[in-house]
Amino acid sequence: MFEDVLSFIEAHERFLISGHVKPDGDCLGTEVALYHFLRQMGKKVRILNADPLERSLDFLGDDTPFEVHQRGQSLPEHDVHCLVDCSTLGRTGSVGQAAEGLSGVEYMVVDHHVGSDLGDGDILLWNPEAPSCGCLVYDLYRTAGAPLTPEAAEGIFVSIVADTGWFQYSNTTDEALAIAANLVSVGVKPHLIYNRLYRRNPREQIQLLGEALGHVRFEEDGRLAICPLPRSFMAKAESGGFNTDEILDQCRSVEGVEIVALLKEILDGKVKISLRSSDRYDVDDIAREFGGGGHKKASGAELPGPLSEAVQALEERCRERLRD
Numbered sequence: 001m002f003e004d005v006l007s008f009i010e011a012h013e014r015f016l017i018s019g020h021v022k023p024d025g026d027c028l029g030t031e032v033a034l035y036h037f038l039r040q041m042g043k044k045v046r047i048l049n050a051d052p053l054e055r056s057l058d059f060l061g062d063d064t065p066f067e068v069h070q071r072g073q074s075l076p077e078h079d080v081h082c083l084v085d086c087s088t089l090g091r092t093g094s095v096g097q098a099a100e101g102l103s104g105v106e107y108m109v110v111d112h113h114v115g116s117d118l119g120d121g122d123i124l125l126w127n128p129e130a131p132s133c134g135c136l137v138y139d140l141y142r143t144a145g146a147p148l149t150p151e152a153a154e155g156i157f158v159s160i161v162a163d164t165g166w167f168q169y170s171n172t173t174d175e176a177l178a179i180a181a182n183l184v185s186v187g188v189k190p191h192l193i194y195n196r197l198y199r200r201n202p203r204e205q206i207q208l209l210g211e212a213l214g215h216v217r218f219e220e221d222g223r224l225a226i227c228p229l230p231r232s233f234m235a236k237a238e239s240g241g242f243n244t245d246e247i248l249d250q251c252r253s254v255e256g257v258e259i260v261a262l263l264k265e266i267l268d269g270k271v272k273i274s275l276r277s278s279d280r281y282d283v284d285d286i287a288r289e290f291g292g293g294g295h296k297k298a299s300g301a302e303l304p305g306p307l308s309e310a311v312q313a314l315e316e317r318c319r320e321r322l323r324d
């Protein structure tokens with residue numbers, strides 16, 4: 001796979017890199033590493049995402065140019081469009097809409113989600129077993145014998161810690177740790193990255209977390225934690241830059257919890273759901289029933305709403321799963 005991807009890259013000139021909407025640490029860190037790899041290969045490269053870097057990840061933009069696509073804006077000229085941490089143009093928001101109907105462009109998918117071989121990719125850098133997308137780009141550097149620049153090493157490290165939850169999740173393989181060790185040996189400083197990621201929160205963060213936790217309830221003898229967040233809360237959370245993943249972590253910290261379901265009422269009354277599970281359960285198929293998907297133990301979907309109906313439907317499905 002890596003050799004094929006390398007020959008593909010060599011045969012093309014202008015690359016556009018885009019990630020999924022609301023890009024996370026894996027998506028952005030991988031974009032950084034891929035950007036510098038392609039630059040080393042002498043390619044013309046631009047990163048263009050539908051959404052800006054969120055506050056905790058803004059440092060990734062210090063040495064790498066991230067551009068934010070404005071709805072309706074046409075895309076810069078490119079021969080290859082790299083889709084990162086996703087596999088379809090549909091996941092790239094307004095970028096994907098602007099790409100519709102373009103001819104003469106090939107798509108390179110850099111992803112580790114199940115089923116991404118069925119996406120828009122003409123060529124795939126894809127392995128559903130990879131701990132993060134950054135690990136795939138790391139292997140690309142190794143295959144090419146290309147030196148890891150400090151920016152690329154930092155990007156790959158961020159991608160790994162984002163998707164393994166700082167080596168807590170079951171995808172913390174020996175490979176993930178070995179790559180991380182190598183990145184530290186070339187100069188990555190984990191404690192500085194941790195501080196940048198998690199110790200620069202605005203003060204409102206702690207108030208919003210307290211308020212959010214007030215919406216949590218436990219069902220099925222405490223095996224299901226469910227947290228519905230109404231629009232009124234989400235409006236405050238969005239303007240305060242509150243990261244709702246914190247709620248998931250708090251719920252998972254409770255003994256006996258097997259499935260965590262977070263429901264967020266977003267714009268237009270739609271409801272975004274995030275599911276997390278313990279080793280014993282697969283929540284990806286639940287998310288898929290609702291038209292979403294992701295990983296076995298971390299998945300999500302979007303429901304039409306209203307919130308009360310979404311809660312009812314999802315809760316029922318999670319309860320069934322826990323009784324299987």
Ligand SMILES: [Mn+2]
Nearest residue numbers: 026085133163
């Ligand atoms: Mn990922």
